[in-house]
Amino acid sequence: MVSEEVFVDATTAAGIRFQHVNGAEGKKYLPESMVGGAGWLDYDGDGWLDLYLVQGHSDSLRAASPGVERNVLYRNRGDGTFEDVTERAGVGDRGYGCGLAVGDIDNDGDTDLYVTNFGRNTLYRNNGDGTFDDITDEAGVGCPYWSASAAFADIDGDGRLDLYVANYLLYEPGVHQACTGNPKKLPGYCHPNKYDGAPDALFLNRGDGRFVDISRQAGIAVTGRIVSKGLGVLPTDFDRDGDVDFFVANDSVPNFLWRNLGGGRFEDAALEAGVALDSEGRSEACMGIDGADVDADGHMDYLVTNFSEETDTLYLGEGDGFFRDGTHRAGLVEPTYLPLGFGVRFIDYDLDGDLDLYIARGHVIDNIEETHPGTASRYAQPDQLLANDGAGHFRDVSAESGEWFSQRLVGRAAAFADYDNDGDVDGFVVNLAQRGVLLQNRVAGAGKAHWIGLQVRGAAPTNRDGYGARVRVEAGSQRREFEVRSTASYLAANDPRAHVGLGNAGGPVERVVVTWPDGLVEEFNQLSADRYHELVRGSGKRRAK
Numbered sequence: 001m002v003s004e005e006v007f008v009d010a011t012t013a014a015g016i017r018f019q020h021v022n023g024a025e026g027k028k029y030l031p032e033s034m035v036g037g038a039g040w041l042d043y044d045g046d047g048w049l050d051l052y053l054v055q056g057h058s059d060s061l062r063a064a065s066p067g068v069e070r071n072v073l074y075r076n077r078g079d080g081t082f083e084d085v086t087e088r089a090g091v092g093d094r095g096y097g098c099g100l101a102v103g104d105i106d107n108d109g110d111t112d113l114y115v116t117n118f119g120r121n122t123l124y125r126n127n128g129d130g131t132f133d134d135i136t137d138e139a140g141v142g143c144p145y146w147s148a149s150a151a152f153a154d155i156d157g158d159g160r161l162d163l164y165v166a167n168y169l170l171y172e173p174g175v176h177q178a179c180t181g182n183p184k185k186l187p188g189y190c191h192p193n194k195y196d197g198a199p200d201a202l203f204l205n206r207g208d209g210r211f212v213d214i215s216r217q218a219g220i221a222v223t224g225r226i227v228s229k230g231l232g233v234l235p236t237d238f239d240r241d242g243d244v245d246f247f248v249a250n251d252s253v254p255n256f257l258w259r260n261l262g263g264g265r266f267e268d269a270a271l272e273a274g275v276a277l278d279s280e281g282r283s284e285a286c287m288g289i290d291g292a293d294v295d296a297d298g299h300m301d302y303l304v305t306n307f308s309e310e311t312d313t314l315y316l317g318e319g320d321g322f323f324r325d326g327t328h329r330a331g332l333v334e335p336t337y338l339p340l341g342f343g344v345r346f347i348d349y350d351l352d353g354d355l356d357l358y359i360a361r362g363h364v365i366d367n368i369e370e371t372h373p374g375t376a377s378r379y380a381q382p383d384q385l386l387a388n389d390g391a392g393h394f395r396d397v398s399a400e401s402g403e404w405f406s407q408r409l410v411g412r413a414a415a416f417a418d419y420d421n422d423g424d425v426d427g428f429v430v431n432l433a434q435r436g437v438l439l440q441n442r443v444a445g446a447g448k449a450h451w452i453g454l455q456v457r458g459a460a461p462t463n464r465d466g467y468g469a470r471v472r473v474e475a476g477s478q479r480r481e482f483e484v485r486s487t488a489s490y491l492a493a494n495d496p497r498a499h500v501g502l503g504n505a506g507g508p509v510e511r512v513v514v515t516w517p518d519g520l521v522e523e524f525n526q527l528s529a530d531r532y533h534e535l536v537r538g539s540g541k542r543r544a545k
Helices: 333-335
Strands: 007-009 037-041 050-054 072-076 082-084 096-104 112-119 120-126 130-136 146-154 162-167 203-205 211-213 230-236 245-250 256-262 265-268 291-292 300-304 313-320 322-325 341-347 356-361 384-388 394-396 411-419 425-430 438-441 450-457 470-474 479-482 498-503 509-515 521-527 532-535 540-544
Touching: 037 096, 037 425, 050 096, 050 112, 112 146, 130 356, 130 532, 162 230, 162 245, 230 291, 230 300, 230 384, 245 291, 291 341, 300 341, 333 384, 341 425, 450 470, 450 509, 470 498, 479 498, 509 532, 521 532
Parallel strands: 037 411, 096 146, 146 230, 341 411, 450 532
Antiparallel strands: 007 438, 037 050, 050 072, 072 082, 096 112, 112 120, 120 130, 146 162, 162 203, 203 211, 230 245, 245 256, 256 265, 291 300, 300 313, 313 322, 341 356, 356 384, 384 394, 411 425, 425 438, 450 498, 470 479, 470 509, 509 521, 521 540
């Protein structure tokens, strides 16, 4: 029984008309089943987050060539509605689109955009006047593989954002044959174990508009039948040593956890840290990924979404860079076992002070009811909302959270942001070959809970976006810590601001401590609730490390 409308479908009212296209015509080309990206960025610097949607392609056989369909940029008018400014902005990429990453690559005060495709990727530099230039070739970041998620992060502490690209499979539509490995021998999408994994890519920002491909010397450019196959990527300092690492969710092979060794070199610490496999020692079909401190013990935890009948997996941090599979302990086995997950985000949807889970659901086998008759698996599936009890145990509250969670669609990217600046976190879900949906969160508008929003703003010698900073919020007995980034979920870019629910506590937040990427620690005191604050590097009270 629905008890409260938490997320409301505001797509039509907002003026968004996005119908995803994947080009499926029965030939079972694999990219058709995996794509659909979304991201939030304030491209015009007016304080309202705009929405970029990554379109597919109507001809899967020619996926590596430009198609008819284009990506779309919607400008947020600030009144709950959006306008299509794609042509004016010059960002209507026509590749077979997958995902995106956003960040200020030149620290000039505006947000740039990187689009991943099946084939050549595209880097758009923001000109600061509402337009973008395609600088892919001069920047050297085309990356000719099937790219999935991507992330901007400063790997070497020079104040410039570098670029990590998670690539998926070495796959050629022209030599493709459908697979029939199902009980009824019907044509279907092939399992990724039929293909070699594509090597991931890492590009070092030179600061002059160009990037250097350091993938091989960094140690991340591995490929083969039983390695790689990246879909989700999360920039994170898992070992708390002050530099950014990368957790890569790989499909049906062990995950990567690239430990930053300095000097542009990385080593895979996933097996040692306990996040390569599940608790049974099995590789899982990992898609989406996010990280946060879900049990308030001061350690970062990670969740990856997986295939149907695998459960999603929660890795609980134990400190010193080690993790354990906490899926059962968190109550996530039963609610996540049957559905298939892609986009995922830890959000405090109800502003009660703990981080809940939103998961976009949808199968990859479009005829699964026919190929696997008599099972409970379905192609279209309702998204899930799982509430945190404050101690890291989750309960599925989808059925009591509004009409939206009774809708069955084929979810892929799920990107989250407070697009109306009212204090709660909203979202956009791209549904494969279906309409995209803007979800407006109504919790803050009901006036039942308080909140605070924190936008960090870096200054030299750190990157302007503050990516890689840690923000600790101390309000009463509550202690919460956040890593600043926009990349998370699946093929998505999110609001980089920290959104902190305060529950019934409407007084000022006593203390916010920011640890900047260069190690500077600053304290900000007595910040009022129910508003956003910009925390600029150098404007706080310095503290010892």
